[in-house]
Amino acid sequence: MLAAVGHAQRLRVIAELARGRVHVSELARRLELSRPLLYMHLGRLEAANLVRGELELSEDGKAMKYYELMPFDLHLNTEAIVAALAED
Template sequence: MSLPMPTGDGLVLALATLANPHRLRVVAALVRERNYVSELARELGISRALLQVHLRKLEHAGLVTSQLELSPDGKAMKFYEVTRFHLDLTPESVANAVRTLSPRQSEKGTP
């Protein structure tokens, strides 16, 4: 599945979410294969708690999805995988996205 070109608000959310090195590493790891939290945390060398914070943000932005599955021994495991997305960043695509910003987003200045 591929996400459509986001609205202005969606573009702000996607870019803000991806503007973190840990989240970029998570996406890169999940491109190779879907994975569950404990294994992914070991692979990336970060705590499960920190990884879960980043996974929630990526999921909220629609960049990853999760699915709860039972292991053969009956343990619940949450698997994550990348949602196919494509962001075409050109001055024109940014101008088009700006036209769809919600009033609240349009009023925010840059930090």
């Protein structure tokens, strides 16, 4: 989880998703990030269970990917840092 939040762009993604669920293309526009780069950051956040992506079908049958922030509570202390480094 520390690695996921230890990047400025991923913190921006979290802050934007705190405003509510959003389609990935809209999120890319808001953050001024390319979709491939955004998907990389979202993948890391999703692996840490900080965000969740969900596919939906539009009325015309097009797959739409939406992301939302998952509830989390991060406590940072010496033990958490030592444990994160041991996992790395």
